[in-house]
Amino acid sequence: MSATAHDHGHHHKETFISKYIFSLDHKMISKQYLITGLIMGFIGIAMSLLFRMQIAWPGESFPVFEALLGKWAPDGVMDADIYLALVTMHGTIMVFFVLTAGLSGTFSNLLIPLQIGARDMASGLLNMISYWLFFLSSVVMVISLFVEAGPAAAGWTIYPPLSALPMAQGGSGAGMTLWLVSMAIFIASSLLGSLNYIVTVLNLRTKGMSMTRLPLTIWAFFITAIIGVVSFPVLLSAALLLIMDRSFGTSFFLSDIFIQGEVLHYQGGSPVLFEHLFWFLGHPEVYIVILPAMGIVSEVMATNARKPIFGYRAMIASILAIAFLSTIVWGHHMFVSGMNPFLGSVFTFTTLLIAIPSAVKAFNWITTLWKGNLQFNVGMLFSIGMVSTFITGGLTGIILGDSALDINVHDTYFVVAHFHLVMGISAIYGLFAGVYHWFPKMFGKMMNKNLGYVHFWLTAIAAYGVFFPMHFVGMAGLPRRYYQNTAFPMFDDLTDIQVVMTSFALLAGLAQLVFVYNFIHSIFYGKKATQNPWDATTLEWTTPVEHIHGNWPGEIPEVHRWAYDYSKTNENGEYVIAGQDYVPQTVPLQPNEEELNH
Amino acid sequence: MTALLTIIVLVLVAIAIWQMTKIFELSQPNTDNSQIASDKDNKLNGYLMFGFLAFIYVLTIYSLWKWGGVVLGTPASEHGKDYDNLMLISLVLIFIVQFITQALLHYFAYKYRGEKGKKALFFADNDKLEFIWTIIPVIVLAALILYGLYTWTTVMDVSEDDDPIVIELYAQQFNWKARYAGQDNVLGDANVRLIDMDKANILGLDESDPNGQDDIISTTEIHIPVGRKVLFKMRSQDVLHSAYMPHFRAQMNCVPGMITQFAFTPTVTTEEMRQDPGIVEKYKNINKLRAENAQEVLDRGQEVNVEFDYILLCNKICGKSHYNMQMKIVVETEEEYKEWLSQQKTFGESLQ
Numbered sequence: 001m002s003a004t005a006h007d008h009g010h011h012h013k014e015t016f017i018s019k020y021i022f023s024l025d026h027k028m029i030s031k032q033y034l035i036t037g038l039i040m041g042f043i044g045i046a047m048s049l050l051f052r053m054q055i056a057w058p059g060e061s062f063p064v065f066e067a068l069l070g071k072w073a074p075d076g077v078m079d080a081d082i083y084l085a086l087v088t089m090h091g092t093i094m095v096f097f098v099l100t101a102g103l104s105g106t107f108s109n110l111l112i113p114l115q116i117g118a119r120d121m122a123s124g125l126l127n128m129i130s131y132w133l134f135f136l137s138s139v140v141m142v143i144s145l146f147v148e149a150g151p152a153a154a155g156w157t158i159y160p161p162l163s164a165l166p167m168a169q170g171g172s173g174a175g176m177t178l179w180l181v182s183m184a185i186f187i188a189s190s191l192l193g194s195l196n197y198i199v200t201v202l203n204l205r206t207k208g209m210s211m212t213r214l215p216l217t218i219w220a221f222f223i224t225a226i227i228g229v230v231s232f233p234v235l236l237s238a239a240l241l242l243i244m245d246r247s248f249g250t251s252f253f254l255s256d257i258f259i260q261g262e263v264l265h266y267q268g269g270s271p272v273l274f275e276h277l278f279w280f281l282g283h284p285e286v287y288i289v290i291l292p293a294m295g296i297v298s299e300v301m302a303t304n305a306r307k308p309i310f311g312y313r314a315m316i317a318s319i320l321a322i323a324f325l326s327t328i329v330w331g332h333h334m335f336v337s338g339m340n341p342f343l344g345s346v347f348t349f350t351t352l353l354i355a356i357p358s359a360v361k362a363f364n365w366i367t368t369l370w371k372g373n374l375q376f377n378v379g380m381l382f383s384i385g386m387v388s389t390f391i392t393g394g395l396t397g398i399i400l401g402d403s404a405l406d407i408n409v410h411d412t413y414f415v416v417a418h419f420h421l422v423m424g425i426s427a428i429y430g431l432f433a434g435v436y437h438w439f440p441k442m443f444g445k446m447m448n449k450n451l452g453y454v455h456f457w458l459t460a461i462a463a464y465g466v467f468f469p470m471h472f473v474g475m476a477g478l479p480r481r482y483y484q485n486t487a488f489p490m491f492d493d494l495t496d497i498q499v500v501m502t503s504f505a506l507l508a509g510l511a512q513l514v515f516v517y518n519f520i521h522s523i524f525y526g527k528k529a530t531q532n533p534w535d536a537t538t539l540e541w542t543t544p545v546e547h548i549h550g551n552w553p554g555e556i557p558e559v560h561r562w563a564y565d566y567s568k569t570n571e572n573g574e575y576v577i578a579g580q581d582y583v584p585q586t587v588p589l590q591p592n593e594e595e596l597n598h
Numbered sequence: 599m600t601a602l603l604t605i606i607v608l609v610l611v612a613i614a615i616w617q618m619t620k621i622f623e624l625s626q627p628n629t630d631n632s633q634i635a636s637d638k639d640n641k642l643n644g645y646l647m648f649g650f651l652a653f654i655y656v657l658t659i660y661s662l663w664k665w666g667g668v669v670l671g672t673p674a675s676e677h678g679k680d681y682d683n684l685m686l687i688s689l690v691l692i693f694i695v696q697f698i699t700q701a702l703l704h705y706f707a708y709k710y711r712g713e714k715g716k717k718a719l720f721f722a723d724n725d726k727l728e729f730i731w732t733i734i735p736v737i738v739l740a741a742l743i744l745y746g747l748y749t750w751t752t753v754m755d756v757s758e759d760d761d762p763i764v765i766e767l768y769a770q771q772f773n774w775k776a777r778y779a780g781q782d783n784v785l786g787d788a789n790v791r792l793i794d795m796d797k798a799n800i801l802g803l804d805e806s807d808p809n810g811q812d813d814i815i816s817t818t819e820i821h822i823p824v825g826r827k828v829l830f831k832m833r834s835q836d837v838l839h840s841a842y843m844p845h846f847r848a849q850m851n852c853v854p855g856m857i858t859q860f861a862f863t864p865t866v867t868t869e870e871m872r873q874d875p876g877i878v879e880k881y882k883n884i885n886k887l888r889a890e891n892a893q894e895v896l897d898r899g900q901e902v903n904v905e906f907d908y909i910l911l912c913n914k915i916c917g918k919s920h921y922n923m924q925m926k927i928v929v930e931t932e933e934e935y936k937e938w939l940s941q942q943k944t945f946g947e948s949l950q
Binding site for chain 2: 064080081084154155159160161162165168169254255256257258259261263268269270271272305306307308309310311312313314336337338341344345348349352353355356359360362363364365366367369370371372373374375376377380381384387388391392395396398399402403404405407408410411412446447448449450451453454457458460461464465468469472473475476477479481482483484485486487488489490492493494495497507510511514526527533534564566567568569581596
């Protein structure tokens with residue numbers, strides 16, 4: 001960060017702009033992704049608090065509504081249109097901008113070159129363009145919040161015809177146009193990033209870094225990038241066809257529509273086609289979100305358990321299995337869409353199969369803790385928390401993935417509870433685990449651990465407090481995206497659960513302020529980090545604390561072993577390196593030592 | 599006043615957070631400023647992990663006890679029993695796995711909390727263990743998949759073998775309409791292009807189709823007889839809607855430009871359901887809550903005292919009033935149903 005970084009030569013003199021703004025350096029780009037992602041996350045979470053307040057206290061007047069929503073909350077009472085817009089934008093921002101770009105963008109950029117032993121990404125220029133396209137798409141998405149008729153409000157899945165017809169909903173006018181433009185730019189950004197990650201992992205590994213010696217983080221980022229390249233273009237085509245229907249009068253997704261007293265010209269299209277295209281990305285997308293979190297958790301957990309990750313090869317195999325299956329299960333979002341019931345049977349089968357590699361991962365993480373010497377650094381707490389929420393949320397997947405059972409809980413709060421635990425909270429925990437663990441590498445400073453502990457425990461309690469009771473609301477039959485449930489007497493007895501959930505949500509929101517304070521304060525006033533604060537084996541901790549171009553001042557180190565030689569002993573029962581419970585990847589095998597990478 | 603209270607609560611929570619940080623700080627030797635977990639941190643967080651396990655269990659039990667009663671209760675359709683059975687099996691399985699895995703995870707976190715000088719076990723792999731926890735999910739899921747697919751075929755049986763009553767559910771922003779197939783039990787052709795408001799042809803029926811002349815359109819309620827299969831054919835005139843009838847464990851999207859189908863046999867009349875112990879209990883509670891907020895309920899233009907009714911909801915986001923798109927369903931005896939139906943006007947009559 002400071003001027004001493006320039007002492008190491010082999011690069012040109014940098015200006016402020018080339019160093020901090022249009023930087024080609026993967027470490028700086030990773031920080032740019034993180035900070036943009038966190039700002040978007042702040043907006044997304046704030047939105048959820050607003051609409052949670054409306055759900056718990058329907059029709060109540062709050063000054064904060066009037067202050068933040070303006071004309072959409074006359075006298076401080078939230079309007080139904082803006083409620084749907086908030087729900088839509090919360091979903092869009094959290095799924096794409098925070099958990100895809102913010103999570104994957106940050107850690108793929110930071111860790112791929114550092115952990116495989118490369119001087120930078122394969123193409124620094126593409127990498128920079130990828131970030132700036134992401135930034136541009138974020139700006140467009142934020143601008144869309146301020147259009148006259150309101151932002152997109154058709155749900156984050158933007159099913160036509162609702163999203164296609166401005167007369168069906170105010171948010172389907174300029175707001176939806178900006179939404180589509182923003183997503184098109186976002187997808188371009190994501191593709192450039194993903195291609196770069198794939199090429200870098202395949203071509204730039206240092207000497208000795210075979211695929212079976214890669215840390216699981218890299219495996220996760222690598223496979224995530226492949227899923228992204230396979231599925232994001234399909235969303236792009238869906239978005240383009242929707243733009244055609246909206247603006248050029250085509251009928252890809254629309255047919256036989258009578259609205260506000262007139263028949264529209266559309267003929268022969270089908271909204272079900274859009275659903276197929278959307279979920280062809282949409283389902284892999286949840287794995288694009290969760291796989292990097294899984295990789296981070298595996299890495300952080302092994303380091304802090306002072307043990308090798310249990311079943312390294314099984315972990316890789318399960319990532320591959322999940323990635324493959326993720327592309328053939330999208331239909332489980334469409335059991336009640338009117339598609340052929342036989343297709344429903346096929347998708348039930350493939351969907352429930354995903355439980356197998358997921359179970360293997362969960363059991364392997366639990367076994368990694370067994371007989372460990374667990375160091376409860378904050379990253380470790382979030383990793384254990386992630387396994388807990390992943391199990392709780394994942395288990396209800398066997399209800400929702402089962403077409404017969406999905407019928408009655410489809411689109412209810414049961415679904416909301418399920419996916420928030422299994423991919424929302426879990427992925428956010430993965431993000432936090434990564435931030436706490438690699439903060440010393442990114443900023444050269446340590447985060448305050450006590451604030452971190454408070455942040456974790458408050459978040460952990462609040463997350464369960466919000467999403468566990470939510471299952472009951474779903475089983476009572478309450479549909480999601482209802483502005484208020486007062487229109488149905490049968491839901492009157494849900495009010496106290498809603499209040500409990502909203503209170504926990506507000507607590508969770510407050511807990512994130514502790515993080516924000518800790519994050520900003522530590523960047524400027526944190527304790528200076530040492531080179532390898534967590535005693536980890538991987539290559540990123542062999543680079544100097546001060547960032548330099550090219551990562552290593554001299555030669556790139558050579559790798560001689562896998563990334564998980566923690567607490568490894570020789571035949572005498574002593575540590576391989578005396579007095580040190582870990583063996584860095586750069587240390588050659590000792591005489592009589594066997595390489596044990598399973 | 600609300601604003602003031604909110605500010606006070608926020609300040610109190612901020613103080614609480616500050617105090618909590620203090621507790622973590624006090625638990626550490628004051629010389630340590632490395633920001634790396636010390637033995638004391640490990641001990642404290644290890645105990646907290648164990649406490650968190652207790653929290654999960656208590657939350658589960660408390661929720662079941664406090665909110666177990668809000669769920670839907672007795673299924674009102676034939677396939678509903680199979681549905682609830684499969685649901686129960688899945689839930690029991692989930693609770694067992696949840697109970698065991700969370701216990702292992704948090705107990706290990708507590709038990710193996712770090713200490714200086716302690717040696718972790720280098721345990722990288724065990725084929726036998728991994729085989730076990732691959733094969734057990736395989737077997738359990740195979741059973742679940744088979745039972746699920748069997749139930750699915752029952753649920754999705756839309757054949758017309760048992761001479762079902764054919765009813766069209768017609769969705770529009772933001773209400774429902776029902777069309778009965780009439781004497782011939784065949785719905786007349788319809789398309790939104792044929793909608794003619796002047797002649798009250800609100801569903802776009804083809805006036806020249808003889809099958810449509812005896813069709814009956816209801817804009818207020820759906821009546822169906824108990825014990826006879828009903829085949830619903832769904833249409834939408836504008837955007838996606840979803841016909842959701844939770845008490846019958848039934849749901850199907852309504853898609854513009856396409857007819858979708860769902861069938862079920864109602865088994866419990868509205869009157870019988872009102873006597874169901876679970877429903878009696880639930881509505882006692884609901885009416886108590888409504889009486890407490892009587893003014894608010896009246897302001898919404900609703901009755902304070904309510905009785906159980908089957909309901910059709912919209913369960914696919916469809917715009918501003920999505921939250922209030924509903925229609926009452928009445929399940930009654932065959933005679934009551936015929937009586938009700940005979941009082942309705944046919945499409946042919948309404949055209950004249």
